[in-house]
Amino acid sequence: MAEIKNTFLKQKMNQDIDSRLLPNGEYREAINLMISRSEGSTVGEFENALGNTSIRSLNEDNAVIIGHYVNETTNKVYLFATDYNEVNGVRSVGAKNFIYELTLEGSFNLVTLVTGNFLNFNQSFPVIGVNLVEDLLFFTDNLNQPRKINISLANPSQLTVPTHYTNEDQISVAKYAPCEPIVVMDRTNIRLTEAAVGLTTSITVDTVTGLKIGDFISPFETINPSAFPTPLSQWNKANKIIAITGNVLTLSEGMTAPDNFKLIAQRSTMTNKTSVFDANGAQVTATVAGNGTGTPGSLTATYTFSVLGTNFSPDIIPNPGDIVTGTDIDPNTTILTATATQSVTNSDGQNFVTWVITLSKTTDIADGSGNVIQIAINPDYDVNWQGDAAFLEDKFVRFSYRFKFEDNEYSLMAPFSQPMFIPKQYSKFGGGQNPDFVDMDNAYKSTIVNWFENNIDNIVLRSPMPYNKPQSMLSGLLATEIDLLYKESDSLAVKVLDTVRFVDLAINAFSTITYADPVHGDNVNQYFYDYNYASNKPYKTLPTSQTTRVYDKVPIKALAQELIGNRVVYGNYVDKHSSPDSIPFSALISDKRPYNDNFIQYPYHNLKQNRTYQVGFVLSDRYGRQSDVILSSYDSVDGVNGSTVFAPYNSITEQINNPIIDWLGTSLNVRIDSAIGQATTGGQPGIWNATTNPLGWYSYKVVVKQQEQEYYNVYLPGFVNGLPITGTDEENKSSFSVLLSDNINKVPRNLQEVGPTDTEYSSSEMLYIRINNPNINKKTTTRPYGYPLKTSAWNQQYYPGFLSQEVLSIATVKDMEISGIPFKPNAVEGDYGQVGTLVSGNNTTPVSIGSIPWGTSPKVQPFYNSDLNPFAIKIDTTANGKVALATTVPIVPGGVGADTNAEDGTGSGGVITMQPFLSVAETKPVYSLLEIFWETSLQGKINTLNSLINSQYAGITTISSSAATFLESAATATQIGNSLTFATGGGTTVENASHLTVTLLSAFRQSDVTQSTDVKTDFDLALKSGQTQAVYDLDTATTFFYSNTSQANPSTDVYNITIKTVYDNGSGDDGFPFTDTHSYVATLGNVAPSFTTSPMNPTGITIASTTIKQYAAVNGTAKTSNNTDELVFTLGTGNPSSVTNQFTMSSSGLLSTNSALTEGDTWVIIITVTDVNGSGLSTNATITFTVGVQHVPRAICNNNQLSAVASCTQSYEAFFGASSSTSSTGSYGTIGGIFYPGNAIQFYNVRANFTNATTGALTQGVMALTPLLTSTNGASGGSLSVYYTVQYRANSSSSWSQAVDTGGNSISSRQITATNGNPGTETLNFSIPGEYRAFSTNVTGEGCAGNTGGFKFNFTDATYNGECALGPL
Secondary structure, three states, X not given: OOXXXXXXXXXXXXXXXXXXXXXXXXXXXXXXXXXXXXXXXXXXXXXXXXXXXXXXXXXXXXXXXXXXXXXXXXXXXXXXXXXXXXXXXXXXXXXXXXXXXXXXXXXXXXXXXXXXXXXXXXXXXXXXXXXXEOOEEEEEOOOOOOEEEEHHHHOOOOOOOOOOOOOXXXXXXXXXXXXXXOEOEEEEEEEEOOOEEEEEEEEEEOOOOOOOOOOEEEXXXXXXXXXXXXOHHHHHOOOEEEEEEOOEEEEEEEEEEOOOOEXXXXXXXXXXXXXXXXXXXXXXXXXXXXXXXOOOOEEEEEEEEOOOOOOOXXXXXXXXXXXXXXXOOXXXXXXXXXXXXXXXXXXXOOEEEEEEEEEOOOOOOOOEEEEEEEEEEOOOOOOOOOOOOOOOOOOOEEEXXXXXXXXXXXXXXXXXXXXEOOEXXXXXXXXXXOXXXXXXHHHHHHOOOOOOXXXXXXXXXXXXXXXXXXXXXXXXXXXXXXXXEEEEOOOOOOEEEEEEEHHHOOOOOOEEEEEEEOOOEEEEEEEEEEEEEOOOOOOEXXXXXXXXXXXOOOOOXXXXXXXXXOEEEEEEEEOOOOOOOOEOEEXXXXXXXXXXXXXXXXXXOOOOOOEEEEEEEEEEEOOOOEOOOEOEOOOOOOOOOOOEEEEOOOOHHHXXXXXXXXXXXXXXXXXXXXXXXXXXXXXXXXXXXXXXXXXXXXXXXXXXXXXXXXXOEEEEOOOEEOOOOOOOOOOOOEEEEEEOXXXXXXXXXXXXXXXXXXXXXXXXXXXXXXXXXXOEEOOOOOOOOOOOOOOOOOXXXXXXXXXXXXXXXXXXXXXXXXXXXXXXXXXXXXXXXXXXXXXEXXXXXXXXXXXXXXXXXXXXXXXOOHHHOOEEEEEEOXXXXXXXXXXXXXXXXXXXXXXXXXXXXXXXXXXXXXXXXXXXXXXXXXXXXXXXXXXXXXXXXXXXXXXHHHHOOOOXXXXXXXXXXXXXXXXXXXXXXXXXXXXXXXXXXXXXXXXXXXXXXXXEEOOOOOOOOOOHHHEEEEEOOOOOEOOEEEEEOOOOOOOOOOOOOOOOOEEEEEEEEEEOOOOOOOOOOEEEEEEEXXXXXXXXXXXXXXXXXXXXXXXXXOEEEEOOEEOOOOOHHHOOOOOEEEEOOXXXXXXXXXXXXXXXXXXXXXXXXXXXXXXEEEEEEEOHHHOOOEEEEEEEEEOOOOOOOHHHHOOOOXXXXXXXXXXXXXXXXXXXXXXXXXXXXXXXXXXXXXXXXXXXXXXXXXXXXOOOOEOOOOEEEEEEEEOOOOOOOOEEEEEEEEEEEOXXXXXXXXXXXXOOOEOOOEEEEEEOXXXXXXXXXXXXXXXXXEEEOOEEOHHHOOOOOEEEEEEEEXXXXXXXXXXXX
16 A cells, blocks of 8 residues: 655644645644654654653642742752632631652652741742752742742651741741840849838848849839839939848848839949959958957058048048958958048158948957958959950940851841940049049040040850740751851951850750840840850951841842842842831930849940930831831921930039939930831731731831031140139130140141131130039138039039030130240239349349239149140130029039139138149030931830830720630520620729720621621620620621631631720820720631431332432531531541442432342441531431341340349330330330239330440331240249230320231230240230330239249340341440
8 A cells, every 4th residue: 555654844734725735844733743853864753742741649738839940950840839829918827838849750759848837828929930059949929028948958858747947937038137136234033022111221032042242223123113112213223232141132222112022133244354353442451449259340441542632532432332351251241331531641741541341241350450351352353264354445345146047148137235345443533543633633634534444354245045045046047056246336347256056055055034124025034145255356357248238138029030140139029118107206315224224234324415316216027127217206296205306414403303423324215105017008017927927027126316426525624714813804704724635636726727927726616514623612601502612623513504615716825825934923914925034143044924914823823734835725605604602503504614813722712723623525526417327226026015015005905805716506696705805005904884985896807808898797796794894795696607718718707806995094184085996806617517317227228229318417507598508428438448339429418329239238337428518527427227127226136135024923114215214104004904003013224224225216127026924933833924015106205005016916915824934925026116115914823922933025136136236226
């Protein structure tokens, strides 16, 4: 036969022309064929197109593939699957989500890499962007943030349920960003074991474990300071432990507090390990007077000081609380009191100060002198400390930390701490080894404060941890290491101090602090990794890309993702959350309080005064994506503090009310009036929740804009008030001082437009006077306000208010002509530089007269080192006014400096001429044009903040229950959940219903995403019936049906209900009533269906039967119109294959056979009805039937279980009924002419005497009933006789009638006899379903005397005798 062969080199389908004219190389039609493109002889030939091969089913997970990635190198495919679909992207609460790895060869092994609801996959948001970079699988779906997993670590053991990735933190490309700064504080919780009364300085506490001398004591709970024990002022002073004796603490300040009051003992972890003594410490010789017996008393220690002024007591401690050591002095012995007296000047002109100190413990020091003791021992001194003692001395250093994760990624840096700095000498002039005036003299002579250096050399850096132990950091965050970071104030570089692996830490390595404060929350445990920093140098510097990395540039969601080079690039993305427009907060300035962390951690930090601050909030999600700076909503409201606040200098009134010696500084505070960041509209993410909203706002930081930047402190040797002459008329108009050393640069001359011969210069600098040197006034009366009697130079705080001093001119002393060179006291007025002659013998020497043109020079040189011709300044003080000779508080700052005159203190004049003494001025700060908000260390978690805000809200913030489940079986007016009560922000439950109005505002189905249909009429919210108190019930107002959409996600029967409350406490206070809304979620619950068919067992089944029985059921709803909806009938899963092969159950409940039945076979079949279209709850039933005649119930088949019989004069009844508790079926009467007395009955309940039986009635089959009369009389003869009958009723509600046997005979009275051991018996068969009773007359007969015979009924299955196991129970 001819063969046609064609090659299709044109690779073209042509259906346009007649097939008979089709050109060679083209084809008419091809199905599942492709043109070969090989380069061999088969080019152009058709070959089969390979189709898809089903290699693996994922149906066991009911999941749909929504994305994939094929790795052709390893021949593996990565599949993303979910069973959840919601077109609006509403987050699932119970979806099944998977990431699979499927091997495309061999047995096609399928491994689940990740599974869990946290994946939040959605069939409406396919995973389009997928890339594999080595072992890192990146993917994005435009619903969630971009994610990645490490395929080699995800499930290497191929577990059925993998455990490596279990939360969003582990799979997000943007890593968890630590949001809390390092803490440098130790804290111990204690409580009073007896009340502290009358501002006592001695308190008894429950434990002293962990306490140290010098710890500060304050209340534990600081959320509401107004609730502190009164007087409230006691808590505003720093109160520290100065002695510990047993469980008794001696305090530096008095305390009043109730028994069991909770306290905390706190201290900074910044310490000095290298100094044996504190700044004021010394080894001295002590004299003990009358104290050698060991009784606590006074020690007298003599110090020798170089004191220049005879009326000074050096400001050197001993201080209460200082530790004292020495021979025969117990450890931790401290000074309780210390008083000083001035001693006589010795022959060298030196003054002695005698200190009398009282110790906290008894000593065994012998009486007399020569006892060497050490005062003010440093409690933190460590002889074995190995750090660099001088490393931090000249540095302001801040610290932070960051985490490293298992894929070698790093988190953002945590917020940096404040600079770790505690000045030497307790930040006091005279706080060290010199008296205060010596320190002050040194300051103006050198123009620096020598002791203002860092006193710390060791810091315990406590890094907050999001988990309570290192192992949880590994498993929960997949964080492997922590880097401790270091940054100096004058450097941009961030350096790494140390890197610590979590795996190397002990299981309990993290420490704990329990907080109850406005930042951390109420009774919250915070966990820390403690790192002991011993002034070691950092070991590496981070690259610039890391130091400027303030957020990970990972979008919130992205549709597209691709690899470009070695970078993952996202497209069509949303890169940040929308910020709230404003936050209702007020920025405030207030004094630091010792119960706040900022005082404990940074005791000498203070808010700079005379500055304007603008405060803002920055919100951040858990991964570091930040909002814009959010300002106060009160910024445009008159009379209400908003985001901007001015910090003024202290006033003299504040100084009077809060003396500087007790002043702890000021701080910037923020008062927030309502919860923040809760909105979820307009791109705002709402509040973070690990399960339902992982991208919500997680943390906040307070940022501050302060554009007045660098300034200088100018340390001056005092001011001259007016011209430096006697009797000046420039007093309180201008003042003069000299500029030494670096002060020349701090107060610069204006060198613009200056000629070559100019010697006097202007200046654009402005000065704020902070420390003034007033007149040395030795008058006993009529001194100005605040001026003590003085005979030597002194200084005091100056209160400039808003006044600044303009620098009028700068010139040398000589060019300004304010002091002769050399200075001559009392030089008469004259031309500057006049020269006289000094005649000595025949020699005449020219000498300076010392005259100045302004007047007579004073008695004492007022300008320090004026003979060296330093620069001098003249400032304008006209606006400062004059402090009058009065007892009232001045309203003006007063003059700057002291007057000059001819009184040097030796005369009787009231005011001594000015003498150099320290004064301090501030220069006007440089104003920056950069509007930068600077990060502060005040940062925390928004959930905590909002909880605390709500707790202080006077309106309703809490509802006793916010969710409940109610069942579909609930009728109308059924209560949902528990009764509802309402509480205010302070936690007080409202009891008076007249003050509270509660209404249903709305109710929307969860599936109603746009909230278009309000179904609040389906519910009713009202005051609980019979209640007068504010207790409310949420009830159903209709009936509900649990359908297939009820268990969808989102569900039609999850109801998001909004409850509105209006609360007025009845006080008439401003602000009431408060109107609030509250969320409540009511979820409809399913109730299992139940069969309604009765009886359940089929009857009349023959070999010809094809339909076995039609079954019916109802679901659990109370809504009758739907109670048969969505029911699906099936054969139960527990049936053997013989049943499933033989029978079929239709979804509508029809049980039928698939093939012919066999006569006599008995079948036990489990049938199931399931609601919600087969995906809901199920109910099983077991049915039994026999083809042909059925088996009787087992209780009947298994015969009489008792041996008891009715003996002579007794009767017997066998009851075949449904109840196991029946013990009598009623009277008998006369039947067929025979009277049945019904007394002395042996009663047998068939059901009650067979274990597990559910009926004793004849429900199916044929029952054989056999009465049996036996006689065991001996050879003497004798017989027994009895009558019996059988009655029937359909059920327990029917009347008894004579039973009809299978032969159709109505059974009346029948007699049987027994003689000489020969029993009397017969058998009757019954098949009509129902209840039976067989009973007898009393047994009688001549053989009753001594006869042991008796009567009973036996029974069994008439058809299947002995095959009882096949019958129903």
